[in-house]
Amino acid sequence: MSAEAKIRGILFDKDGTLLDYDESWLPVNRELARIAAEGDAALADHLLAACGMDPVTGHIVPDSLLAAGNTHQIAQGLVAAGSKLDVIELTIKLDNLFANAAEFSVPVTDLAAFFGRLRKRGFKLGIASSDNERSIRQTAQRFGISDYVDYIAGYDSGFGSKPEPGMVLGFCAATGLQPEQIAMVGDNNHDLHMGRNAKTGLTIAVLTGTGSRESLSASADHVFDDITHIEALLPDLQLA
Structure with a gap:
């Protein structure tokens, strides 16, 4: 079974990933x-x-x-x-x-529709940001994704800071998933290194933030223009 087929949860960075930086x-x-x-x-x-x-x-x-x-x-x-x-x-x-x-803030896509499609396919979803938790929750509420998100962590939520693995491990604890079942998605190496330090199944970089293909490729399993490409990468859970 491929790494992509094992993924059950997706943990997103916020700024530069869900939001156009x-x-x-x-x-x-x-x-x-x-x-x-x-x-x-x-x-x-x-x-x-x-x-x-x-x-x-x-x-x-x-x-x-x-x-x-x-x-x-x-x-x-x-x-x-x-x-x-x-x-x-x-x-x-x-x-x-x-x-x-x-x-x-400006989203990179219709976040409510995007998160709704991923949730319908069975994925557990989370947001882990270096911003404060209050800001993340306000962002989630503004863009209509609060009901789709299983986990939110900011730098002040008690899970440590990126690139430490704590935010990923907190997502695992909240969802019952193992790190190898998680895809970490972000726009900079702090995000990707956090995923690697937690031993996530995938690290996915996007180019809607501050990183470049050159700066991100070494730590990413995939580099996409934006988060919407994840939908084609990951199979439906019932087919995995």
């Missing part, structure tokens, strides 16, 4: 830099560059802090690069910013 997060990144710089435009540009975003073009360096870090890690990076705010204070401000950003 450029459309959803470039304006948010500029705002987080403004907050961290307390309105100093030159410092804001410096902070963006230090954390992985070109302030002119908006290009995000694959696997940089802004591409893959959680809120606390980003706050630490901003302070290390010159923000005068306290790390804890800045983390709280950024968590609030990210939660509010859910209202303006």
Whole structure:
């Protein structure tokens, strides 16, 4: 039996995977830099560059802090690069910013229809993000997928941070599945390495985020333009 045929659950990253990264997060990144710089435009540009975003073009360096870090890690990076705010204070401000950003995020496809089709085929579904859990739940509610999702984990949910295996193992505990029955889907190497560290059956990379085919291929069993290609990859459960 192929690895694809053994898959019973799919664990998705959020930003850059379910949501188009450029459309959803470039304006948010500029705002987080403004907050961290307390309105100093030159410092804001410096902070963006230090954390992985070109302030002119908006290009995000694959696997940089802004591409893959959680809120606390980003706050630490901003302070290390010159923000005068306290790390804890800045983390709280950024968590609030990210939660509010859910209202303006752009999905890569009709997520309710996509998740509904996967659920109808029998797959257990989860979301594991470096964002905070509140933001993930608001995103799920906004796009009508809450009823299809069996598991949600953010950096603050108690399962550890990517690329540690904890979020995957939490999904297994919530669904009764084994790691080899899970497909991990993400747009950067933190996602894929988390899957590899947990020994998931598949790691699937998508190109709707900050990674490139070149940066992701070594750690991915498959690299797709977007998540919709997963439907053709995985057989119906009753046929597996």
